[in-house]
Amino acid sequence: MLFTRKTPPGGYEIEKEGNLDILRINYEGNLRVPSIENDPSCMAFTVDKLVEVPSASRIIFHQRRNYTYDFNQVQLLVEVANFYNHLIKQKKLFLARGDDPFLSNIKSLVLTLLKSDPLGAFVEIKRLLREEKINLKKETRSAVAAAMQARINVLQNIYSSLEKIRLIIMARPYLDGYTIGDRSVYKKFFRPMISPDFMFTKLMGRIPLHADEMDAYKIDKNTEVKIFTIPGNLKYLYHLTPPEFKLSEDQYELLDLAKNVLAEHKPTEEEFIDPDRMRQTFYNIGTDLIQELSEHKNIGLSLREIKELANILVRYTVGFGLIEVLLKDKKVQDITINGPIGQTPIFLVHQDFDDCLTNIYPAREDGDGWATKFRLLSGRPLDEANPVLDTELIVPGAKARVAIIGNPLNPWGLGYAFRRHRDKPWTLPLFMNNNMLSPLAAGLISFLVDGSRTMLVAGTRSSGKTSLLGSVLVEIMKKYRLITLEDTLELPTEALRNLGYNIQPMKVRSALSLAGKGETGSAEGIRTSLRMGDSSLIVGEIRSSIRGNEKVVIIEKGETKRIPIKDLENKDINDIHVPVLDFNLKTKLVKLTGFVKHPKRKKLLRVKTRTGREVTVTPDHSLFTSHNFRVYPIECKDLKTGSKIVLPSKLPSGYNNIEYFNLLDLIQDARVENFEEPIKKVISNIGWKKATAICNIKCGDIYNFYRRNQKTNMPIESFNNLMQFTSIEPKLEELNIKNGTSNTLKALFPVNNDFCRFLGYFISEGYFSESSIKISNNNKNIVSDIISLSRAIFDVKPHVRETKGLGKSKQIVISNSPLVKLFKKLGCGRTSKEKRIPSFIFGLSNPKIFSFLSGLYAGDGNFTSSESSGNAIRYYTTSFDLADDLMYLLLHVGIVARLAKKKSSGLSNNPIYVVEFKNREFVKKFLDNVDFVKYSPEIVEKSASHSNLNTASYDIKDLEKHLKLTRDYRHLRKYSSCGKDFLKRITSDKNTQSDDFIKTFANGEFYLDEVKEIEEINLEEGEYVYDLSVDHMQNFVGGTGGILLHNTEAKALYEAMRVGALANVVAGTIHGDSPYGVFDRVVNDLEVPKTSFKATDIIVVANPIKSPDGLHRWRRITQITEVRKHWQDDPLREKGFVDLMRYDGKQDYIVPTDDLLNGDSDILKGIAGNVKEWIGDWDAVWDNILLRAKIKETIVSYANKSKNLDLLEAESVIESNDMFHRISDSVRSEVGSLDNKRIYQEWEEWFRRYVREKKGGT
CATH class of the missing domain: 3.30.450.380 (Beta-Lactamase)
Structure with a gap:
């Protein structure tokens, strides 16, 4: 090890690694191997170093090898070192007379044994303490007894401190019969990495x-x-x-x-x-x-x-x-x-x-x-x-x-x-040997490749897509030129070149990175490949977005949140769901499958709508629009003022309809009343000493909470720790939450209609101090209702007083400190500008949401109606976040509101945000479910308005394609749009004979807003932009007020598919777990036109199959599906997807469908139409597929019988394919047709010779 400075043997360096201190010790020159667990001197040496460096998180000894002790192991000795350091500073202990044998023994234990063998020191201290206590009972002389008691006190203090050290606690089960010098126990806790x-x-x-x-x-x-x-x-x-x-x-x-x-x-x-x-x-x-x-x-x-x-x-x-x-x-x-x-x-x-x-x-x-x-x-x-x-x-x-x-x-x-x-390419026989596909599936794929069909290999991550695509390469005859296109070289191009293929790999820029040195984009790579002559084109995997502070709706473990999309970075998304608009145009919750961070962008667009919604996105990010009764994505750079924008008109509700709060989980800094019975069970279970330690009681013990003269309620944190440690389930309905002398709350707190209404009153008209909730209102009905709710929910009779500010008002004061803590935890906000709707409200049932709205609108809401302007329900607030919350909450009950901003006409300069809706259906729904305490509203029946909002545009020919215009509705021929509500009424009229397509659109849970303004934002410093991924649907909800957002992806693969007619074979991989999943990803995500998708002939789906216990998975081909060309809009609904083979779970095999067995395949008939011998003869086509399957099966059989698995590798398979084609050509020339029986016989004779030659060669 090269130390950064000259560190002598026995010395050390401290290296910073983030916030961690790494202690590197030079152990060169020491005759002993550094081993804390085996060597007492090494342990003592380490404790000395930890006294000097108590912040060490990891220790590395350097002596030829590196011996590393990790954080958990080091911390065990740090506690010993800290205690040792504390003891040696005790002057009374070490400045006593040197002739005292007791103190000499203690000094030896502390100065030597504690460092080298802390377990031995603990055992010895325990032995000495026991002996001293026995001797004290026998001693009758008071002076000697007093001295013995002093020694016992010293030993007891040391013993009490030692038994709290984690190493001692962990080793206690192994200390019976422990002898000093025994290192076997240490080996259980200290294990270095070498x-x-x-x-x-x-x-x-x-x-x-x-x-x-x-x-x-x-x-x-x-x-x-x-x-x-x-x-x-x-x-x-x-x-x-x-x-x-x-x-x-x-x-x-x-x-x-x-x-x-x-x-x-x-x-x-x-x-x-x-x-x-x-x-x-x-x-x-x-x-x-x-x-x-x-x-x-x-x-x-x-x-x-x-x-x-x-x-x-x-x-x-x-x-x-x-x-x-x-x-x-x-x-x-x-x-x-x-x-x-x-x-x-x-x-x-x-x-x-x-x-x-x-x-x-x-x-x-x-x-x-x-x-x-x-x-x-x-x-x-x-x-x-x-x-x-x-x-x-x-x-x-x-x-x-x-x-x-x-x-x-x-x-x-x-x-x-x-x-x-793999070093070698995968082959179809190799996959057969691994049970990934059947012989018939291999024969069918081989037939399709020779038939020059365009093919997509789809599947989830790690499903074997690229490997299967490599096996398709092996099936292409060597006489053709191959061009591969990838952003990272995964296909076995080098191996195929060595096997004699005319192959040219092309590497393009990764979609995940900015332009590299001289790297070409995927689209340009494809265009270049087309200039390189007649070739088989194989496209491997080639891997835009909203601003980071834009909020998106997520549901995490049942709790509804709206958070900046950038905050999802590095967040575990396994338990996160998002609302989406599904294929039936209904909203539902689906699992979030991915989070994407894109490179920095300097140009952004802020899109504002007529309902007051807005979102900031990149110009190439898509929102959703509509025309001719279709909902489809549109890039924001293509939007203009007046463009239609799709919003959700309904968000799911009732998905987290909680009945109670467990306040033991929500409130920490308070106490539990009626704790006595469950704690008695705890003490009976683990003993009073352990219970005292868990509660971290420094003075007294667990019985402090029971003594009459100083009885107090137990802190929630201590109560929870004891329940968790013993796994005792207390009866929550018997417990109360209390704070000092405050009023109580039930620990099992009901979340019912009454509480939701009270919460609505508070959000509109209330605030809190440290110990009380205060709500002001001058309506006697509202005041009376709040008083009744206080008594019913909190068992508190509130204090009511009259206040004079801008006018007379009644203030209801509810003194309850735990209630204040609960409101803080729920995130209600204290003052008017801080107010928010608590996140749990959004997941409740509709009745509870409407109860909340009853209280909310009773405060700052109003209702107006007149013959001229119709009906309107409005809510006023100075909190933008509260207004935004309300816009979303109304969507959960199926009401689309508008958001406006007005200047305050009062003393305050703060703007007023107005949430408003006028639609008659929305108003009626609201008034049918909300109790307007201060009004007795009556709806004015007014003829339908001619607002451009929520109107569907169409071409008359498309309208009449989906329904019959009866006399009552013929006036629609004069227009190019009608209200979505009116369209719903038309499609429900049986006389119009409306088809399912337009009914699905009319009843869809979406609202058609309009673009009001598009603002271009140019940033000096670029910002990262983000995207979410949701399987199949690929949309999510975000922005102010709730806008349906779309995610985007590169189109390189389908550019190749679209020009496939210029190549012999086009094949590629794509993520998707079903044919429709591929269609949805290509058309909706990649924004490839539907007509271009028809360039796909075959979709092969590979997916992992899991065992029932979830611990094992196996790769399988689950579908081989042809894409027919007759459909116009939806291949699934119009039967454009036809499975040729499908996975059978009972057989654990992919099996043929009736369509394949009966020859009902447009793709296979198309291949046959190009071969003279097969035109109009399905039996001949089927026999050729079976022949190929039999050949593949024979290869696998011979390989296993001869125990020569090299026969399954590419070299042998390519030789076999070449020989199959040569023999087929020879037989056809000789007899004038493809005699499958003779072809197989001649091929098998050749293969036997080939196997013998291979065996002889080895």
């Missing part, structure tokens, strides 16, 4: 206690892997023992010296252009250097050992350390390294054991070094402006795709994800 001094990565060498071995194998001759199950952890432990951890001390020394020499040479950027050559250069230098050093040190090494040491040296200089070793394991599929690097192990996905944790802990230095190397290897940036880097890693024996994230996207620094790829 790594050679030439590497930073740490490896946990010891196997955890009680682990069971599940598997063991070798990656190569010197690298061992064992798989263990660990009690209490669902993940398996992948335990790696690499060759560098089996070296002798002399070999360690040689490697350390060699690395220090090579460290003086820093590879240049130019050297990284050819990493293979650079590795070879370092290997050659390392080989010579190790040989020279071994001769100089007189250390005998064989040639094999020199080469092994040179390979290790290359790994830890210009290589990637143990990452390379992991990637050599063919059973490893994915490797992830999370930030902050060094604090968590490496995780991986194993072929046989799924998700595993490893015994490898990379260091921060490793992460920084890898990032630098990947920047140079890829030529792509990785910095704050470009926090994402996609590239590939090729090391001897392995290839992987690498995704890296850094600051500010990852607040914990760097994070890595490696996706390992």
Whole structure:
């Protein structure tokens, strides 16, 4: 280890790692191996260092190897060191007479044994204390007894402090029969991670206690892997023992010296252009250097050992350390390294054991070094402006795709994800052997490839999409030229080139990064490919947004929140749902599947609507608009004043209709009344001493709460800790919450209509002090209702007094300190400008929401009606956030309101925000459900208005395509729009014979607003912009008042599909779990025209199948679907998707559908139409598919019977495909048709010879 300054043996350095202090100790020259658990002198030495550096979070001993003790282990000794430091400062203890044998013994225990064996010191102190107490009982002389009592007090103080130390607490079960000097107990708590001094990565060498071995194998001759199950952890432990951890001390020394020499040479950027050559250069230098050093040190090494040491040296200089070793394991599929690097192990996905944790802990230095190397290897940036880097890693024996994230996207620094790829291409027989697809599915895919069809391989992440696409490449005849297009090279192009393919890979810019050095965008890459002649085009995976402070609606664990979208960064989204507009144009809650942070943008657009809503987005971000009874996305740069904007007209409600609050969870700084019975159960369960310790009572004990002369209620925090520790479930209905002498609240607090109405009164007319809620109003009905609610809900008779400010008013004062704390916790706000609607209200049932609105509108709401202006319901507030909350809350009960801002006409300069709605249906719904205490409103029946809001535009031919205009509605031919409410009435009239399409639109839960203003925002410094991802629907709700937002994606893949006619085959991958999911993603997300989607012929869906226990998953092909061309709008509704094969869960296999068996396939008929022998002959087509399936099945059978799995690899499969085509051509020339039986016989004869030759060759 190279210390930053000259640190002598026994000295130390403190290294800062974020907020952590790392204590590095130079242990060179010490004859003992640094082992806290085995060596008493090492433990004593460590305690001394921790007295000097009590802030240490990790300790690393350097002595040839690095011995690292992590935070949890260090903290066990920090407590010992702190107590030792406290004791040695006790002057009375150490300045006493030296001839006192008792004090001499105590000094020995404190100064020596406590540091080297704290468990032994504890046991010895306990023994001495017991003996002194026994002797005291026998002693009759008062003077001697007093001295003995003084000694007992000293021992008791030390003993009481020691038994609180965590190491002692954890070791108590093992201390029966403990003898001083026994180190076996320490081995249970101290287990260092050991790594050679030439590497930073740490490896946990010891196997955890009680682990069971599940598997063991070798990656190569010197690298061992064992798989263990660990009690209490669902993940398996992948335990790696690499060759560098089996070296002798002399070999360690040689490697350390060699690395220090090579460290003086820093590879240049130019050297990284050819990493293979650079590795070879370092290997050659390392080989010579190790040989020279071994001769100089007189250390005998064989040639094999020199080469092994040179390979290790290359790994830890210009290589990637143990990452390379992991990637050599063919059973490893994915490797992830999370930030902050060094604090968590490496995780991986194993072929046989799924998700595993490893015994490898990379260091921060490793992460920084890898990032630098990947920047140079890829030529792509990785910095704050470009926090994402996609590239590939090729090391001897392995290839992987690498995704890296850094600051500010990852607040914990760097994070890595490696996706390992096979060295050889996947083939259809290989997938058959793994049960991913059936022989018939393989035969069908082979037939489709030869038929030059356009094909999409769809699936979720890690479903095998790219691997399956690689197997499609192998099925293409070698006579064709192949062009591949990817942003990160994952397809097996190099292997196929070596196998004789005419193949040209193209690498384009990643969509996740800004322009790299000379990198081309995906669209330009596709256009370039078309200029390169007649080719089969294979498109691999090629990976816009709202402003960060724009709020979006999320439901997290049932609680409705509106938070700035940027706050979702690094948030666990597993328990988050969002409201969306589904395919039936109804709103519902769906799981949030992704959060996206895009590069900084300087140009933004603020879109404002006539209902007062607004949102700030990038020009290329889409909102939703409507025409001809369709809802579709429109980029904001294409909007103009008057454009239609889709809003949700209804948000879900009742999804979190809580009946009670548990105030023990909501309020902390108060006390519990009637706690006695559950606490008695606790004491009976764990004893009064343990209960006292858990409550952290410094004076007295747990019975303090029971003594009559000083009885007090128990703090909520202590009560909760005791309940949690003992798992006792108290009867909440018997408990009350109290604060000092305050009035009480029920611990199980009802959330009913009455409480919701009271809360509405408070939001409009109330505020709180430290101990009371105050609500002012001059309406006697409202005052009377508030008094009644106070008595019914809180059991408090309020004080009512008259106030004089701007006018006379009644002030109702409810004295209840816990109630104030509850209102603070709920986020109600104290003053009028701070007021908010509590988040739990949004998820309640409609009756409770309307009860809340009754109280709210009784305060600052009003109702007006007149013949001229109609009906209007308004709410006034000085809080913008409250007005915005109310706009959203009204949507939960199906009311779309408008938001306006007015100047105050009173003494205050604060603006007034007005939430208003006039629509007759909305007003009627509100008045039917809300009790307007201060009004007896009557609705004025007024003819329908001619407002442009919520009107649907159409072309008359489209209108009449979906319904019949009867006499009552023929006037609509004169117009190009009508109100959505009127359209709903028309479609419900049976005489119009309206079809389902227009009925779905008319009854859709959306509202058609209009753009009022578009403001361009130009920023000097760009801002990051963000997006959310929701499977299938791909929309979410956000902005002021609630606007339906859309997310966007690149169109590169479908540009390739659209020009597929110019190529022999076009194939690509896309995320999607079903054919309709692919359609929705392509048309709605990628905004590809529906007519272009028809360029897709076949969709192959690959998805993982999970076991019932959720612990295992297997990759399967679940659908092979053809896309027909007759449909116009929706391929699912118009039967444009026809499954040719579908997964059968009982058989765990993909099986043919009746459509395929009966030959009802437009795509297969289209292929047949281009082959003379197959025109109009479905049996001939079907026989050819079966022939291909039989050939694939025979390959798998021969490979397994001969135990030669190389027959499944690309080289053999390509030879087989070529021979199949040659034999087919020969038979057709000879007999004039494709005789499938003869083709198979001749092919099988050839394959037998091929297998024998392969066996003889090996």
